[in-house]
Amino acid sequence: MNAYELIFWLLTVMAISCALGVILSRNPVSSVLFLIATFFAVSGHYILMNAQFLAIVNIIVYAGAIMVLFLFVIMLMNLNADTEPQKNRLVQLAGVVSGGILFLVILAALKSSTNNMLEQTATDIGLIKNLGKTLFTQFVLPFEIASVLFLSAMIGAVVLGKKGEEGTA
Amino acid sequence: MPIQYYLFLSLALFSIGIMGTLMRRNAIIIFMCIELMLNAVNLLLVAFSKMYNDSSAQIFVFFSMVVAAAEVAVGLAIIVMMYRKVHSVDINILNRLKH
Numbered sequence: 414m415n416a417y418e419l420i421f422w423l424l425t426v427m428a429i430s431c432a433l434g435v436i437l438s439r440n441p442v443s444s445v446l447f448l449i450a451t452f453f454a455v456s457g458h459y460i461l462m463n464a465q466f467l468a469i470v471n472i473i474v475y476a477g478a479i480m481v482l483f484l485f486v487i488m489l490m491n492l493n494a495d496t497e498p499q500k501n502r503l504v505q506l507a508g509v510v511s512g513g514i515l516f517l518v519i520l521a522a523l524k525s526s527t528n529n530m531l532e533q534t535a536t537d538i539g540l541i542k543n544l545g546k547t548l549f550t551q552f553v554l555p556f557e558i559a560s561v562l563f564l565s566a567m568i569g570a571v572v573l574g575k576k577g578e579e580g581t582a
Numbered sequence: 583m584p585i586q587y588y589l590f591l592s593l594a595l596f597s598i599g600i601m602g603t604l605m606r607r608n609a610i611i612i613f614m615c616i617e618l619m620l621n622a623v624n625l626l627l628v629a630f631s632k633m634y635n636d637s638s639a640q641i642f643v644f645f646s647m648v649v650a651a652a653e654v655a656v657g658l659a660i661i662v663m664m665y666r667k668v669h670s671v672d673i674n675i676l677n678r679l680k681h
Contacts, residue, residue, distance in 0.1 A: 523586065
């Protein structure tokens with residue numbers, strides 16, 4: 414087992430255990446912190462696969478912006494006590510069983526699929542230079558549409574979040 | 583590293599996200615589980631991008647992050663608005679769409 418595989422297994426164990434922590438912890442704030450740890454593990458996987466740009470974007474956008482937004486909302490609503498009423502045991506069991514069955518079915522379907530190897534050679538397709546070239550030549554129209562999407566999302570969030578007069582909001 | 587390891591890892595993360603969505607009653611936790619599922623798919627896209635040595639998949643991951651950010655902004659605004667009205671984020675109370 415070389416260093417590459419060691420890092421792979423460490424990041425995998427960290428990602429899965431933190432993801433379990435997200436759904437099992439009672440306190441919403443610790444759920445958010447577990448989710449941030451999961452995103453860091455996924456970013457580690459990106460670096461392992463030579464996608465450095467996406468690793469940085471994942472940390473900045475997900476762990477930096479989105480999770481802070483979640484944390485703000487949880488603290489604004491004063492939910493950081495574990496007062497959440499739980500679903501009854503039967504519904505929880507049904508959720509776990511159906512998730513587990515999905516896992517098993519896809520696992521069985523993929524077990525005998527192609528066994529291509531990911532080479533551990535360094536490629537430079539994940540660097541900003543090459544991604545930028547692809548983004549601004551092949552995918553320039555979706556990029557511009559994304560800016561319109563952001564504008565409409567921003568306006569929508571402001572309109573929804575505004576304290577409307579009674580009866581209009 | 584065989585590609586299957588990445589397939590199974592993202593499958594496990596996706597299934598955990600589905601279990602969380604079905605188990606919890608807090609709307610914000612359910613929202614976070616959806617983010618977890620999005621991230622699992624992103625991880626798989628990056629693995630295939632490395633396998634085929636093609637950067638288009640990484641651009642797709644970039645766009646899915648863009649959409650996720652917009653979705654979180656609007657979704658959290660909706661949750662805050664509902665919280666102002668009914669003072670709860672419990673989905674068993676929010677399931678009426680009208681109060």
